[in-house]
Amino acid sequence: MKLRPLLLAASLAFSALLGPVGGVAHAERDNTPKELKHVGVDEHLDGQIPLDATFRDETGSMVQLNKYFKGERPALFILAYHSCPVLCGMVQNAAATAMKEIPWTVGKEYDLVVISIDPRDTPETASQKKASILAAYGRPGAESGAHYLVGDKTQIDRVASAIGFQYEYDERQGQYGHPAVVMLVKPNGQMARYLYGLEYDPRDLRIGLLEAANGHSISTIEQVILYCYHYDPQDGKYTLMATRVMQLSGFATVLALGSFLGIMWTRERRRKRAEVDARKADSLHHRTPVTEN
Template sequence: MLVFNMLLNVIISFFLLFISLSSFAAERIPDEFVNTSIIEKLGESVSLDYELINSKGETVNLLTYLDKGPVILNFAYFTCPRLCHLIVDGMVKGLNSLPNKDLKNVQILSISFDHRDTLQSTQDFAKKHKSSLKSVDGNSDNWDFLFGSEDVVRKLADSVGFRYYFNEKSNQYAHSSSLIFLSSSGLITRYLYGIMFRPFDLSMSISESKKNNVISTVESLLLFCYNYDPNEQGYVLEAIKLMKVAGTVTIFIIIGFIYRLNKKG
């Protein structure tokens, strides 16, 4: 029993140290990071009954996109110096690796959250990126670039949990790097984060949005543990990531075991 008590004390000490360091770090997190974290709303229905302007200068209702199939939302601002371009490039690279059947009927919407964006900046951004996405069955109109009033875009972004922050000192926006997947019924089915998106992640996310399903925690864990191996021509487990997951699970099992022993004692 003495050994178990010592082990428990060590674990508790590390836990308290972790909490202290986390609190210490949290006090120094800049506003732009706090105000740009995604608020996930998986499983919630979103109304896309908003009107925006596309790169052709046409006013369109976003509901028309859901009529065609699932939607990938990519929030950006079209005069962004770097991050928005990296996100879009990563998305395109991942999507181009998928078979055409995965992309069939999928609509991609790059929506500016910067009210300063104009038709010209929207067209410039579209010209830079749209041609890099492969066409599906000869259709290259599955990706639109849109801008609109600050109020409308803010409501849309809030409805899916996307937040952004304008830094007056740098005169730029701080925002997360993410893709948001919606089913054709407007259900939020998946969030993907980063600037590089693995084909496996994109394929599963698109599949779930087509089926109107929300990816479970277990399936999300699979996305974390698997990676595409070009040599194996398939998806294989990443040993390091698997060890991290196994190590975390083991720690919780040990804590639970010690708790039960002490409770009995």
Template structure:
């Protein structure tokens, strides 16, 4: 025989489930048709074809490989230069995050922005590059703005899981806002979503560099955070915080014991 409490609990579960499913279905139904399929499907570990040719801001054709020549990780963004809003918000947020990186840190990585609009040219790329470098005010950060052919843009976008859509009537692109962190050998190691935080950018660069970037202290701090692939951000990690606290406690105790031992030794030497 089913008790009254069990019946109430079951009914509550059914009602809550129905409510959330109904809300989800409503949200899906209300999502504009144009936005369906505009998303990022994370492909961690995917290898980018570094032989893909694009055109730099000077109008010179270069393969992506030329930006991975000296073991530096690459911070990659896919935008378009005539974007009326989202690209500006995204790149401004990235500028704010990179501004606060330690002095000289920019020499350890590169930033590459590729336009998803094959109609845009090097002249427009150069103008955008000049504008953002002026905002950034960091001579140590190398930031390239590129254009390319449609087929090459599509290959790159597909590899990193970046799905966008062109609206011919509005002459605009619907696209996500995400930063891809790529290892020196061309593998996607991390995705970051808006807003960009200096801490998260540093952590993602340390991961992309396979540990070559970042001081020992930064790596210890990084152990207190865990990468949330759903949000594309780093969040506090309880076990990591406890572990780091334990390590710091041991270090402090060791220093105190060393100081105590040194003082005792000096006291004994004076007595003798």
């Protein structure tokens, strides 16, 4: 393993950890190595992935992206490449670690779609990477929802441009400079959220997927989670909204008090009704004539 590609990836990782500024993440231009001058992310929130873009999956079959975005469930979306010496593996393993900690399962509530940015990658290398990540994920049944795709540069660039993912190939080293980011995509293929860095908070991933799900199969508790958390573009993560928590707590208090009073009122009505019925029964008993033999 060559040292320079490692340094390039490390430099890029540091740039990625700086996170988005003003809702848009850019690689630092002034003091950035020339290999990274055009590397970064321009967030295209609600931007549409080209669903007619064509790739080969890990089995070698030709597929279009519309196969995975039919309006049914959201997706965790990653652009990477399989011969990357450091960064891509770190990003995908970090994603797998976070995925293990959330209740939703790949293949059931959401999909994992990974597209290689290297046209030299093959279905075989895609299959190997898929097996590696699924082994790290370790949850049965995920195979049906994990899709590793390879394709030519034209199709790769169509997708990268549509989502604002900027990468650059270093011909001298034979490696790619690219940002450390995973993306959350709505069931219709629109971009919902970008999460940055080499570690992903499971809470951020869960809330991002709930947000991306756009109302599909979300429980009441999950709706409450969405209500209480807000995405902070400065920090690149979800934060708890104190005012909303207070509102929700106030509502819960009123609801609990109302339920308590309702129960007490019902019990009191039943007690009084029982007393009235007892008095009626006693009155009828005393009025009934006694027949002597």
